[in-house]
Amino acid sequence: MINESPIGNWQSAMDSAPALLLFDIDGTLVLTGRAGVRAMVATFEALWGVPDAFEGVSMGGRTDSWLVSNALTRWGLADSPDNHARFRDGYLPRLADEIRQPGTGQKGVMPGVRELLDAAGARPHLHLALLTGNYREAAEIKLRYFDLWHYFAFGAYSDDAADRNHLVPIARERALAHGIPDAARARVVVIGDTPHDVVCAAAGGAWSIGVATGGHSCEELAAAGADIAIEDLSDTAHVLSLLGGPTLQQGSGREGGPVL
Secondary structure, three states, X not given: OEOOOOOOXXXXXXXXXOEEEEEOOEOOXXXXXXXXXXXXXXXXXXXXXOOOOOOOOOOOOOOHHHHHHHHHHHOOOOOOHHHXXXXXXXXXXXXXXXXXXXXXXXXXXXXXXXXXXXXXXXOOOEEEEEEOOOOHHHHHHHHHHOOOHHHOOOEEOOOOOOOHHHHHHHHHHHHHHOOOOXXXXXXXXEEEOOHHHHHHHHHOOOEEEEEOXXXXXXXXXXXXXXXXXXXXXXXXHHHHHHOOOOOOOOOOOOOOOOOO
């Protein structure tokens, strides 16, 4: 499904237009068998004695920092840097243990992910990075477990901003520090599985590819504003062809586009 965009439809044939590809993790690259949820619940209970502290909260697409702030406020605790640091320090070792457990849901690398990362990483005009709601160390724990960490030299994480909508500009600036050319920094594509991924892309002047592998349908992702919504990443050639669209430029019609 290709959603109409104010910039125009994406080209169907792959070209060599530079791009910075920002991948979400949970539900897009991998499923962890709910290791993160279990580790977060156990950590909150160990620190503050509240069982099921995140019950009823839709966690998909949220940053770890946002979730902790929400839970602290909900249970009458101080939403303070000290409490955030205590939670993070307790959560990371639990996550490292939980990721090795069988899990309570689906677990594994999503269809086509490894093939896509290999193919995109071999193309010098495409640059891979992360845009995720995970803490940086949590992202590393998850992706090292599935042998995907080495694909990504940098990213934007929950440590950088609790509001996911602030992460695209951070990723773009971090790309500059990593020597990514301006042409790729001007043409950013967020690839994720939730409406929050789609919205954060628009907020940062980026394209978005919504992938219906994490609980949201193509129709839901398109309704949220995804430029493209696809079932999964299993067809490597097709996904690469979708990246052959026009360069995002200042004044192109996308509100909030970058000025480099």
